Amino acid sequence: xxxxxxxxxxxxxxxxxxxxxxxxxxxxxxxxxxxxxxxxxxxxxxxxxxxxxxxxxxxxxxxxxxxxxxxxxxxxxxxxxxxxxxxxxxxxxxxxxxxxx
Numbered sequence: 654x655x656x657x658x659x660x661x662x663x664x665x666x667x668x669x670x671x672x673x674x675x676x677x678x679x680x681x682x683x684x685x686x687x688x689x690x691x692x693x694x695x696x697x698x699x700x701x702x703x704x705x706x707x708x709x710x711x712x713x714x715x716x717x718x719x720x721x722x723x724x725x726x727x728x729x730x731x732x733x734x735x736x737x738x739x740x741x742x743x744x745x746x747x748x749x750x751x752x753x754x
Contacts, residue, residue: 712739712753719745 707722708715722741729736740752 707741707743709739709741714751714753716741716751718743718749722749722751 704717704719706715707718718741720743722743725740725742727738727740729738736754738752738754740750742748742750
């Protein structure tokens with residue numbers, strides 16, 4: 654039984670799952686850094702003075718954007734498992750995006 658389970662696992666393509674895990678790690682690390690270092694919107698001479706907070710109830714997060722973000726919903730498959738993704742993008746001479754799965 655255990656050998657059969659190991660054979661099933663070894664036949665799964667590893668790179669899509671590895672890519673998903675790597676993207677998640679980068680997202681979590683970036684989120685942690687942003688929470689520690691983010692200036693307060695509208696405060697003093699902050700470069701983010703004109704930025705406003707955007708909150709996603711379904712995503713469980715809040716973030717600063719230069720203007721109202723556009724929401725996009727996507728889907729992809731990893732090892733035959735469907736994954737739904739949600740992204741919010743704001744453009745202001747640069748693109749700012751946050752995504753969650």
